[in-house]
Every structure is written in C-alpha cells, then in structure tokens.
Amino acid sequence: MKAVDGVSYELGEGETLGLVGESGCGKSISCFSIIRLVPAPAGVIVGGEILFGGSDLLLKSEEEMDRIRGAEISMILQDPMTSLNPLFTIGDQVAEPLQIHQKLKGEGLREKVREMLNLVRIPSPEVRMKEYPHQMSGGMRQRIVGGMVLACRPKILIADEPTTSLDVTIQAQFLRLLKEIQHTSNLSMIIVTHDFGIVAKACDRVAVMYAGKIVEMAGTVELFDNPEHPYTAALMKSLPKAGMRQNRLYAIEGQPPDLRTLDSGCSFAPRCPRAMEICRKEYPPRVEINDGHTLSCWLRKGEVLND
C-alpha cells in the first residue's frame, strides 16, 4: 500500500509552503519522509529523491541524517502534551540539540538555552529551565518545543498541524511567533494543516493533497482566487464563511479512498461531481496552467510537466 505516491515540490529560502488535505491523505507521512523518520518495519521509502543543498537525502547514511536532523531540518509535531519527555527538565530538553550539534557545554550552553526560551516568549526562563513539562500548559509546551527545535537555527522547519491541539486563542499567537522567527532568520517552512485559515495567514504557496498525491499547487492568493481542481474547490466551499448566511454546510460526498484498493484512474473520480470517462481510466498528468499554478485534472489542459 502506497501511503504517498506522487508528491513533488520545491521549497525556496524563506518560503512557506502549506500542505493541505484531509486526514489520511499522506501529508504527515510525506513530511516524515523528508527527514527519514518513516517508522520501519511498517513503512519503507521505495522511490524518489529528496534534494537538499545539492545532495539527495535518501542516499545519506543514518549518521549523516542524524547530523542533518535538528541542525538543518527540524520538525514540530502536532500534540505538545506528548512532545516533551516527562522525565527530563525543560532545560535539558532544549539543551540537547545544542549539545549534539554545536557541542556547547556549561555556561555557554545555559546561555543559549535562556536565549531560545526568551525567543519563544517563555517568561522567567531561568526558573522554567529547571521545571518539568507537566508543570506547563499546552501553549507553553508548544512554544518550548518550538524553541527546542529551532535552537540550532535549522534552514527548514516542518510544522505538522502545529496549532490543531492548541486553544483557539493561542493558535494565532503561536502562528505569529513562528512567522516572526521566520522573518528574522530566513527560515523555510512547510506547514501541514487541514485549516485554510492558516494557509491564508501564513503560507506563500499551497499544495493540496488527496490520497497520497498532490492534486493542485499554487501561490496562496492564486489558489484562493482560482481553485481549479474539483477537490480544492470543494474544500474551499465547505469552509464556513463568516457573515454569510448558510442553511447547510457543504460537505463533500463520499469517503476518502482506501489506499490499498486504488484503481488506475484519478483517485478523486468516485467523489468528483465533474468526473468524466477518462477520469476513471487514467490518472491525469501534472500540468502547469498559470505561472506557478500546477494541476492534475483532466478538466484543464495546459503544459504537461515532467515529474
């Protein structure tokens, strides 16, 4: 069963890419693949390439990946309540990547930890450093994770549903923090989310995923203006719009497909209101319809891209 099959994108410096899709579409797994944390023996990366700084990450050894993780590419997980080890202090956990990658020790290490905690707006870092995760709230924990993960100033940050488990009031705060840090350090980000609101606020470009493949990708504004793929259009339609009266929320009919029993046609065909004969027979190639706007759908013709 291929959880991800046909994900291809590029991320530039300082850019933020949003990965959008329903649960189970493979967006999280594709991100784990980038840092090669797909859990064996259940999951195995069977093809493709991940180019970073000129070399293919898939060809690197475990030791080389260990050096890249944390220092060059980093990740925030969804649930802050379980992201921190209950047996180690906050200080120890934030210090760890600094110890591993920058070999800091003693006072220099403590200084850097304080600096990071300040950066993510944790009050009285000196005190907090000695405390344990269970003494902190969810919002604080997520910020600590942010500090921990950015301590070595990686070039890329992957955020897997970073605000989903947070209180609504804190979500915006955290997002703002991330954007600020990004601004000052030219950080590239990939934000995995199912929330278009976050996409609108934080992402430069968006990729929409369905059943393990990217079906549409474009700049944020362009996508909101012209959602071409029926799935994208449906997702946007199902967003409740503030201020407008709606009798019923629009829901996409049907269920996401079972990835073990995919046919050869377009995976969205069974649920697509505009499906045609060819959709059920052959998977549409990726085409570019506008500058930077790509699409995999038989409805639109354009320049075929080679993947």
Add this chain to the structure above:
Amino acid sequence: MSISVQSTAVDGTSRQESGARLWAMVLHARELPLFSIGLLLLFVITGIFGDFISPHDPLRTNLRAVLLPPFWEETGTATYLLGTDHLGRDILSRLICGAGVSIEVGFSVIIVAGLLGTLVALLSGYIGGRIDAALMRLCDIVLSMPYLMVAIVLAAVLGPSKENIIIILIVLGWASYARVLRGEVLRVKEGDFIRLAVIAGASPVRIMFRHIFPNIVNTLIILATLQLGMVIITEASLSFLGLGVPVPEPAWGSMCAEGRGYIYDAWWIAFWPGVAIMLVVLSCNFLGDWLRIRLDPKFRQI
C-alpha cells in the same frame, strides 16, 4: 536552500498487521495452531492407548540391555529406539507409559478443579452476600500460599502416590478458576436475559446452570488449557523430587530423576522425558493463548 521532494513513494502497513503475521508464522499455520493441536492429540492418544502402542513392557527389566543409547548412536539398536535405562528398560515405552500418567493426572486435575472452581464461582458470583465473602476469603488463602512448597509438604505428609497428587493439585488448583470465573459470572449476571429468566420464575439453580454456565464455559476452557501445562510440570517436579508418582511406575519427572544419576554415561535417560514435557506444555500454552485470542479478545485477567 531549496528542497525538492519528488515522487517519493512510501509503503505503509500498520504495525498491528505485521504483528499478526508474526503470530501466524510462529504458529506454523494460517489460522489453526496445527502443531499444538496435533501434538496434544498425539499426547492424548498415546496416553490412552499406550499399552497397545508401546514396543516393550515399560516395567520389564533386561540386564543384558542396560544403558543402551538411542538408535542413531554407535552402540544403539533399533529395538530400543530411544535407548534404555540403568535397568535395561526401554525408554520409549516408559515415555509412552509416562504420557498415560501425565494425562491421567493432568486431566483429572483440570476437570475436577475446573468444575469445583466453577461451582464456587457460580455460587459466589450469583448468590453473593456472605457466601461470596466466605468463599472468596477461602480462595484468597489458597491463592496466597506458595504453590510448590505446599504441594511438596502435602505430598510428603500424605505419602507419594498418583491419587494423592491428584487430590493435592485439585485442592491447590480450584482457587484460580474460582477467582477468574467469578468475575465472569458477575459480568454475565448483568445481562438482560438473566433478568427475564428471573421474572419468568426460574429457580436460582436453573439460572446458574442453564443460563450463566454456558456463557462462562469459554473462559473455563481457556483456563483449563493453560492450567494443564502447569499441572503437568508440577506433577513432574514432584515426581522428580520423589514425592510424586512412585517408582517403578514411569512418570516423566521420576525418569528425569533417575537419569540424573547417570547423566555422565547416559544422557538420554533424562533427556527424552524433558523434551516430552516441554513439547506438551508448549502446545498447551500455544493452544490456550490462541483460544484466548479467538474466543475472547478482552480476556485479560490472567
């Protein structure tokens, strides 16, 4: 820095699935634990029909064929396939006869202890109140005693014999059935069909045996299967110490004890009985676990 991710395909299967595949591989079969069932059948058949299958008389001594090794060794012969012991008795025949002993003891104990425990569980669980309290206290006392040690002392006092061992193991064994099954009875008691039966005027006895019992029988079978292995090992341990089935009747445990003195020259005397025990107990455990998973996935009291 730019990162390109191209057509990365990730193959995924859940961890649970591969765990199940492990089970299947270990059990040598797709669904049924054929190996265990087959072995246990062999065990039972051998035990019951031992007299007819046995190549020699297990008790007959032959001082001209003393300490012969198994047939594949240099001095071994095909007449005595697994070798002979210090009195020239055929090991294979004794093994077969010993199976009979283990079967007799094993099944007697699990059947009687099981039924006794079930009875206690039914009374305790269904009637409740002071009877429940008293029975469970008794149960606790029995369960809190060091199993092997008490068995040893009882065996010593009552004198080693097959019947005594059976009695002792029953006395020590009913309690674990009672404990677990009482929980089941309490669970089943809450069912609506029980209430309907009460309304219809059924007597407690009728309810206990016609309604509750069939619903706890599954658990009883699982327990009994798992206990069988333990009973066999305990009987063997007691026989090994000389407190079990008395010589010269062959029992796997006492055969090992005899073999101990000859471990230098004749390893096979002690070897075969142990292998037999291990295979039987292994099969019991496999079967019991398999039954547990099949019959009641929420079964967690053991």
Add this chain to the structure above:
Amino acid sequence: MKRYILKRLVQAFVSLFAVTLIVFMLTQLSGDPALLMAPPDATPRDIQEMREIMGLTKPLHVQYGIFLADILSGEFGRSFKWDKPCIAIWLDRFPNTLLLAGASMVITIIIGLSFGILSAVHVGRWFDQFGKIFALMGQALPVFWLGLMLMYLFSVKLRWLPTSGMGSWEHLIMPAITLGWFFTASIARLTRSSMLDELDRDYIKMAKIKGVSRSGIILRHALKNATIPILTLGSLNFVFMLNGTVITETVFNWPGVGRLVVEAIFTRDFPLVQTTVLIGASFFIFVNLMVDVLYAYIDPRIRYQ
C-alpha cells in the same frame, strides 16, 4: 488507600494463620513422633512416657497454642536429626540461597533486559522471532530438566564447569541460570513490550528530530521510562525466586534453604519441615502483600474492587 492496606494486612495474617494451622495439622497426621524417635527396644510404657515429655498428650488446641507461642518467640523447635535449634540450621543455610538468588537476579536482568531491548529494536525481524520462541520455551521448560541439560552440556561434555555443590563462582553459574530461566523469559517479554510502547511515543520522535543518534535514543531516552515496570517486576521476582529454589538446589546439590525442605522431608524431621515451610510461606505471603499494595499505589482502580 489506607483501608485497602488494612484489608490486605488482615488477609495476610489470616493466610499466615491458615498456614500454621495446616502445618500443625499435617504434622499431627504424619505419624507419631514418639514412635519414630523411640529406640527399638522401648516398651509401650517408655513410649507413653516419651509422649508425655514431648507434650503430645495434651489436648490438641493446647498443643496448637504451644506451637504458636513457640513460633512467636522465635523458637522453632529442635531438629530431630541435627539436634540443634531449627532456626539456627535455617539461618546457616539461608545465605547460600540468598547468594544463589542474587546471582540469578543479576543474570536474569542482564540477559532479559538485553534480549528485550534487542527484540524491540529489531521488532519483526529474525531476532525478535527467535526471542519470542525463546521466551515461550522458557515458560514450558521444566526447571529440573533444564538444570540437568545444562549440567550435561557444560559439565560432562564441555567440562567447563563443575557439576554440583557450592564453592567457586563457577559452581554458581549453572544453578543461577537455571533458577532464573523462567523469569528471564518474563523480563525479556516485558522489556520488549515496554520498549515498544516507549519507542512509539511522540517525545521519542522529537528526540530523533533533534538529531539524537539511535543508541542515544535507546539507552538514554527510551530505557529510562521503560524500566519502571521492569523494576517492579524484578523486585517481585526476587522473593518468588527464593521459594522456587527447591528444585534448583536439589538438582545441583546446592546447600541452601530449598534443598533443606526436601532433606527434612525425607529424614522425617518434622520440626525442620515446619520451620522451613513456615518461613518460606511467610516470605511469600508478605511479598504478595507488598506487591498488591504497590500495584494499588500505581493503579487506583485496583483499590476499589
């Protein structure tokens, strides 16, 4: 919580009483000690006199009372065979059993832990399968047979180790392995599932994201949390082991408390049998009590059963 402890304490005492009662009654049943002790040419009157001296003519409940009083005062009677206070004999042998059990624990933990960790790290692969079969066999093997087979392999065939008895550390290895065999299997399985649970956790993923190496993850992060249930099980095993030494000590002729029981039984030395069984049973009951209290402390659901 306190009520639960009290309840269990009372239960433990009742069990203890039950054991003393059983032991007392059994020794009454097992024959007339006076008869056994008497010289062959004793007349019936001599025997009757002996009975009176030994206090055997007093009513049963009085005898039981004296029996209890003796125990509580630490006086466990005199051994028939050795003519020394039973407690002295027991204390003399106990350190040997302690040594055996201690060595066994160490071996059990080292092997069990390593097997468990390796199985978890290589989950699904051949080592794990091998480990699984190993663990299953561990529970199906009769202890006495394992002892004999080890003896055969290492003493007879390879001549690396001495067959039996106590002496140098070489005498200790085989009995220790034999005694700990069953528990090694349990600990290995527990470690494996404990580690697998741990390795699945988010904060372990975070550690990997930070760039911690594989050995770092296993040894520094996962193991720390995983060992909590293992420690609990391990300390319990220790005292259960003390009772399980009967067979092992018999096989290897180890001069400990386990073999003492068997010896006393065969020499019909009732005071000694009583002593060893009572002390052994008390240990067992006491540890069960500790275990239950500990578990109730960890899992609040149990207290309200």
